Amino acid sequence: MKTHGRTALRHLFGLLAVALLVQGCGAVAVSRHPARHKKTQANTAVGYFHGPLPALDAVQFLSTDEGFLAGQGIVLATGDGGQTWTRIYSGTQTIEAIAFLSPKSGYALTGSGQILAWTGGSTWQRVAASLGPASAFALGGGSLGQILTAKGTLYQATGPTGPWQAESLKGVSAVSFSGGTTGWAVTQGQSAAPEVWLTQDGGSTWTQSYSPSLGQAQGWTASIAASGDTAWLLLTSSSGQVEHQPYVAYVTRDLGQHWQEILGAALFAQQGMYQPAPESLYGLQAGPLAGTAQSAYFLSWQPGSPNDTLALTATLDGGQTWRQLPLTSVPHAATPYFFQPLALTALPGGTLWLAGSRSGAGKVLVSHDGGASWQSPTF
C-alpha cells in the first residue's frame, strides 16, 4: 500500500490579508466543468435576489435550510431552504465552485483560479494568488483547507490564512471530505488507471485505498462524494461511441477496506473495460453524483425526445437497490441542459438541489423526496 506524506518543500503563494477562521467541516461542492476565464477583482454586493438567474455552476447545502448557489458573477445564499435568496457576491468573475464550512464562512473558486474567502460580511477577500484554471475544488479537514488545481496538484492551507503549500499527492482529479479530517482524493496519470487515496489526518498523509481495474483506459475522469465511512466513486471516460459513454461507479462503506462496483454502462463492460455491473444508469452519459451515507444520486443524459432529458438514478439503501427517476415532473424549459455546467448536492433525508444552465440562464431544481418529484423554485 502506497503512502504519500507531506513534502518538506513548501510553496508559498502570494497571499492574503484576511484573517479567516475556518471551523468544522462542511459538505463539498465540486464543479465538473473547466473554467471560464474572466479577470476581475473580488467584489461586494449584498441584498435580496429576485432574478433572473445567470448561468450557474455550483450548488451546496449545509442543511435543509442553509445553502448556496454560484455561477456567472454571482453567489447566492439562503437560510430558509430556498424560500428567499440573498446575493452575497456580485462581480464579473465566474464562480466555478464553492466550498462553505458554515453559513457564515466559505470559499469560492473563480474561473481564473483565484480563491475568494467570505466571512459573512459584505466583502470577499482574495486569499491566494491564482493557482491556475481550476477544475475542482473542495474544503475539509477542520482548520485545514484543500484546494485542487486543474494541473492536479492538491494545495493545503495549514492555518485559516495560509500559507498554502503543495501536497505530495499529484495528478489529483477529484477530492471530497466526509467530515473531520477524513477525506478522499482520486489521482490519475497520463495512462495509469485512477487511484483512490484516503487521508484521516486532514491531508497530511494519504494512503492508497483502491485502484479499479479498467481495460482500455482512455482519459478517465473521476468524481467522488464522501459521507461518514461511505464514499461513492464515479469514473467516466472521454472516449465512447454514438452517444454512449463508458462509466462505472463504486462504493465503499468501511473507509475503503472494501470497494464494490455498483453501476456501469453494460455496453462497455461487455467490451472488457470493467466488470459487468448489476445495473446500468438510465442515461447514456453520466453526469455528476451526490451521496450521503446511505443514499447516492447519479445524474445522466437520456436522448430521444425533441429536447432530450436528464435522468436520475438513485439508491436509498447503500447501493443494494436502485431506482430510475426521469425528471419529468418539471417543464423541459426549467431543466438544466446536460452538456452545460451541472451540479448536484444531496442531504440526508432526501433533499436534493440541482443547478445548471440552459441557453445561458441559470436553472435550479429541488426535490424533498429523494428525487421522486421536483420543483423549480422561483427567483
Next chain:
Amino acid sequence: MSLASSSPGPYEFSLQPGGPSIATVTIPQGGTSLSFYYGDAAQGAPNLTATSPGLQGGSMSLQLGSTTATELTLSGPATGAAGTSASTGPFTVTLADASGDPVPAPSSGVTVTLYSNSSGQHEFSTTPAGAPVASVVIPGGSTGATFYYGDTQPGAVALSATAAGFSAASAMVELATTVSLAGQGIDSFSPPATPSQVQSWYGQGFRNIFLNTYAPTFVQEYAASLQSMDVVLFQGYWTSAFTSETGQQRAQEAINAAETVDYPKGAYIFVDVESTGSATEQQMIAWINSWSAAVQAAGYGAGVYFGVPQPVTAQDTTQLLADRFWKSYSGTSITPAGRGVCVVQTGTTQTYDTDTFSADNLGEYCVGAGI
C-alpha cells in the same frame, strides 16, 4: 563421432532440419561442440549416444511424441472482399501430426492442391493479386506454405487443401461486396456480435449493423455479422483526439481496421463526431475534412455521425468532404443541410440502439459490406 539411437526406428540424424541423413559428425578443429537434428518415426523415449574412439561417450534421453505428418491444416482470415484478383489472405496450409503439431515436410517437399466450392469465377495465387496457381508446394524442411484467394462472387466459401498421403483440410471465408443499405439496423449492441447473436437480431427484423472499429472484438464481430447482416463501419469518439491529433492520424486507425478484415473498397466508414470538447466550429470542419480525405484516399467512402455536443452546424456540412451522414437519436443533434442523412438513429435500449437506413435527399444510400 558416431551417432546412434536406441529407438526401433526408423530414425535418422541430420545437420539441418529435414536435411540429408548422416551417421557421423565431426567437430571442427578448434571447436568444442556441434549441433545436429534427430528424426524418429517411432514414439517413445530413445537414448541418443555419441561415441568416438579414445573419448568417453556421451548420451541423452529424448521424449518423442508422434512426429509423422498425417494431415493438413488450413488457416486464414475469416473475411475478405469479393473481387477479380486473389487478394484475400494469406491462408496457410500446414503439415501436421495427429496431434495437430506442425511437422517439417520431407526433403522432396509436398505439393498441395487447392479447391474452392464457389460457383463463381475464382483463383488462387502465391502472392496478393498474383498469377493464378492450382497448387502450392510446402518445401522440404518447411512446415507450411501460404496462398491468396480471389472470387468474384460474394458469400461464404469453403476452401480445401489436399495432398497425397495426408488428410485434407478446409476453411471457411466470408467474401463481402459493397451493398446499399436500407431498412432497419442496430448499433452499440450488447453482448458482442456472435453468429448466434447476429442471427437473433436478424430474427427481430434487423438487416444492418454498425461495427465500431475500436471494439476489441471487432474482427470477430465483422466475420460473425456478415453471415446474416449487412455491415457498415464507424470509428468511436475520443474527445482529446479532436484537438491533439489530426483527422488524418485518427483516420489511419480506422483504415487499418477496415483493411484487416478486407472491408470492400467503396464501402463507407463513419466518424463519430460528438463530445468534441474545446474544439471550435472551424477546427472541427478542418478535422473532419482531414479525416475524410484520408479515408477516401484509402478507397473507402467517408461518412459522419453527428451527435451532441459538437459545434458543426447543419449549414457547415455543405463544406465537408464526407458525403454520407448519420444523425444521432438526440433531439438536439443536427440534420445536415442539403444532402440530409442516409441513416437515422431512432432509439436506444439497454441492449442496442436502432437505426433506419434510407436514401438521403440526393437519392443516395449508405454503402456497406454484404454477402
